[in-house]
Structures are given as C-alpha cells and as structure tokens.
Amino acid sequence: MNSVWGSAAAAAIMLAVPASANDLFGGVYRHDLLLFTKDIHEGGADFEFGYRWNHLFTTGPIRGLQPYVVGSVNSRxxxxxAAAGLGYKIGHRLYIxxxxxxxIHDGPHRRYDSAGIRTDLGSRVVFEPELALGFRVAPRIGVEASFTHLSHAxxxxxxxxxxxxxxxxxxxKL
Incomplete structure (x- = not known):
C-alpha cells in the first residue's frame, strides 16, 4: 500500500511543478551496508524520492550547485x-x-544489540553526504548508481x- 501512496505523491508533484530544468528523482537502496559504518542491525530496502532545483548560480566557479530535498522510507x-542539501553535477552524458x-531521522534514541553495544545513531540530526555516478539515457532521463551515508562525525x-x-x-528532468 505504501508504494501506491508514494506513486500517487510523485505523480502529484510532477503535475503541480511548472516545467523547468528541475529534477524529480527516486530509487531503491540497500539499507545498512557495512562500507564505512558499524552494523546497526537494520536491513531491507529504502525507497527514496526527491526533488532537485535548478542551479543556484549561473556564473562563477560554483555555478552548478543545485539544492535538493529527499525522503527515504525503510521497508522493514x-x-x-528526510534531508536537504546541495549537489553538484560534473559532466553531461556520463557524470558524477x-x-x-x-x-533528520526517526531511528531509535537508544538501541543496543544482543552483545550490549549501542547501535543508535547518537543524534537525531546527521549529515547526509552522497555520491552518484550517472548516465543520461535520454534528454530528460538519467540513471544513477548512488551511495548515501548518514552520520554526525x-x-x-x-x-x-x-x-x-x-x-x-x-x-x-521536468
């Protein structure tokens, strides 16, 4: 049922947003990989939907900065x-x-695993660095392999x- 609501929300956003160079994006993620983190004993899939605005600046060295918002829901x-930030696209057809x-997340305030080790994130507010490698498959459509990290360092x-x-x-691309 959640996928029906997510699809309906995405369609409503697409219809309500005027045509421009802004992007609507969504994807499926493997949750709680152990690349740069400790095991917090979660799993499942994350369903992410977001919106990326046009460039903040049209000239200068930071002309490509794009503000974005994204929300992620875990299947288990x-x-x-939910996050807000700035992204930067480097390249055109093949890009980074x-x-x-x-x-801000809704994970538990305090959580311990079976060995008594704390597995909660330690703060309700965290940083959300991300990195994607993408390919523009059509003038308005791109596909990206994306990595997202949540932490407060x-x-x-x-x-x-x-x-x-x-x-x-x-x-x-809208």
Whole structure:
C-alpha cells in the first residue's frame, strides 16, 4: 500500500511543478551496508524520492550547485530520513554527482544489540553526504548508481555508527 501512496505523491508533484530544468528523482537502496559504518542491525530496502532545483548560480566557479530535498522510507521499519542539501553535477552524458545535506531521522534514541553495544545513531540530526555516478539515457532521463551515508562525525556525541545505503535511482528532468 505504501508504494501506491508514494506513486500517487510523485505523480502529484510532477503535475503541480511548472516545467523547468528541475529534477524529480527516486530509487531503491540497500539499507545498512557495512562500507564505512558499524552494523546497526537494520536491513531491507529504502525507497527514496526527491526533488532537485535548478542551479543556484549561473556564473562563477560554483555555478552548478543545485539544492535538493529527499525522503527515504525503510521497508522493514528501520531508520527513515528526510534531508536537504546541495549537489553538484560534473559532466553531461556520463557524470558524477556529489552532494552534502543535513538530515533528520526517526531511528531509535537508544538501541543496543544482543552483545550490549549501542547501535543508535547518537543524534537525531546527521549529515547526509552522497555520491552518484550517472548516465543520461535520454534528454530528460538519467540513471544513477548512488551511495548515501548518514552520520554526525561524532560532533553531537561519541555514539556514531552511521548508516550506508547503496542503490539505483532515476532522474526525470521536468
């Protein structure tokens, strides 16, 4: 039932947004990989949907910065999050898209595994760096392999296992 609501919300956004160079994107991610993080004992898939605005600046060295918002829902009731940040697309047909955002999540405030080790993220607010490698398959459609990391870099507490997510997303230029 959640996928029906997600599809309906995406369609409503597409109809409500005027035509421009903005992007609507969505994808499926593997939740809680152990690339740069500790095991927080979550799993499943994440379904992400987001919106990326046109470039902030049209001239100068940072002319390609694009603000974005993204929401992610975990299929097994694990940590969901919403983030806002800035991304930068390097390249045209084949491209790299780094980004950095601030996220708020609904993961548990305190959680311990069976060995008594804390597995919560240590702060409700975390950074959301991401990196995507993409390919424009049509003038308005791109496909990306995307990596997202959630962590606060031990700024807000010593507790900081983080979450890594890896997946595929599709971008639709509006």
């Amino acid at each position: 009731g694990g940590t969901d999050f 898209r780094p980004g950095l955002g601030i996220a 031990q700024i807000f507490s010593q507790q900081n296992p983080g979450i890594d997510n890896l997946g595929v997303r599709v971008n639709l």
